[in-house]
Amino acid sequence: MTEDEARTWLEQNFNVSRGTWExxxxxxxxxxxxxxxxNLISASTLDHIWARHIVDSAQLLMFAQSQPGQWIDLGSGxxxxxxxxxLLSDWHVVLVESxxxxxxxLNRAVVLLGLEGRATVAGMPIERVETQKFDVISARAFAPLSKLLDLSARFSTDKTKWLLPKGRNAVNExxxxxxxxxxxxxxxxxxTDPExxxxxxxxxxxxIQPASGAIAGAAAKGRRKR
Known part of the structure; x- marks a missing residue:
């Protein structure tokens, strides 16, 4: 996907206002x-940010339920x-970064973009983030799936949608x-990448249903197989 194709894809799939484009x-x-x-992103992708990062992120919204709620992004980087x-939705997003x-x-980005009401930075290791139930959990290049589940299943319910870009190792993980x-x-x-x-x-x-912001407080609920 070229940069022009990435912008066209956003126009076709999202109601992007002029203000949001800006x-x-x-x-x-x-x-x-x-x-x-x-070192925020690979230097090789600096000239391909629309395709490699913006659209690669935006496509996750296509898999989220239609009613916005509470979204946690692990290892936001x-x-x-x-x-x-x-920026593209009405979801409230918690950005976890250690x-x-x-x-x-991230804190400066939230202020610069006027996202104080819709994005919160949890500046700490994931292990220290207070247990809360979320409607969506995302993680991009954060940890192998098994480890990710160990660390974050306590934020999940049976209804929570997990959206995890995994590159070419998705099936194996x-x-x-x-x-x-x-x-x-x-x-x-x-x-952005057919492979x-x-x-x-x-x-x-x-x-337990997602609490839409209420602190649930204790042990992990993501139950392993017995």
Missing amino acids: KLEAFITFLKAEAERQ AGFPGIVVA RAKRIEY LEEARKAWDLDFSVEPSV AGILVGTVRGTN
Whole structure:
């Protein structure tokens, strides 16, 4: 997908207002400037941000339920997909990031883009994030699926939609994780890379509905197979 094709794809699939286009452009400018200070994205993708990062993030919204609610993005890093989701939708996104420079960068991005009401930075390791139930969980290049489930199933219910771009290793990671977890996942093709896969689905074993922001408080509910 070229940069022009990426912009066309956004126009065809999202009702992108002029103001949102301007914020996307501002985000890219901000990201490129910050990339001179820290390694936010691969240098080889700096000239292909629309396709490799913006659309790659935006496509996850196609798999989310239609009613916006609470979304947690694990290992947000440069803000993908979390910042893009917040810009293109009415979801409230919690951006989990543990690295100090990236926490500071994400906080500045939220203010720059006027996302204070729709994006919150949880600047801490995932293990320290208070247990809360979310409607959607995303993670892009954060951890292998089995480890990701171990770390974050406590944020999930039977209804929570997991949206996990996994590149070309999606099938292998899913097969390995199914040895320990009861998963209703499918592998969906990525619009930006026909050889890459997105893991989409739910983790069975929890019966509490998403709390839409209420703190649930205790133990993990993502139940392993017995």
